[in-house]
Each structure stands twice: as structure tokens, then as C-alpha cells.
Amino acid sequence: MTTASQVSWTTSSAEAWVETNERARRSIDADHASRTAAKVPSSPPRSAATSSVSGGSWLTGRI
Numbered sequence: 001m002t003t004a005s006q007v008s009w010t011t012s013s014a015e016a017w018v019e020t021n022e023r024a025r026r027s028i029d030a031d032h033a034s035r036t037a038a039k040v041p042s043s044p045p046r047s048a049a050t051s052s053v054s055g056g057s058w059l060t061g062r063i
Helices: 006-040 048-055
Strands: none
Touching: none
């Protein structure tokens, strides 16, 4: 048998869980939006030497 206090506790627990998850989702969405707006790179930029070697531009005109 389920008592009224058990139903009340279950309901309030479920509501708290939903509210917590909604707050977390909004926080994650806001963080993603701010990162996208700032265009934060996912990795550090390459140095000029690394970029030119990996791009193969140092071979231009040598073949």
C-alpha cells in the first residue's frame, strides 16, 4: 500500500530531478552558445613553420 506521504515524496523528488536537469541543460546550452559566439578554437593555432611544412608549400618550385 502506498501512503500519501510516499506519493508526495516521490512527486517532489521527480519534480526536483526535472528542474535540476533543465537547469543543467540551460547552463550547457548557454556555455555552448558563448563558445560558439567567441569562436574559441578547439586546438591551439599552428606556428608558421608547422603550417608551411604540413601544407607542403615548401616544395613549391623545387621539383
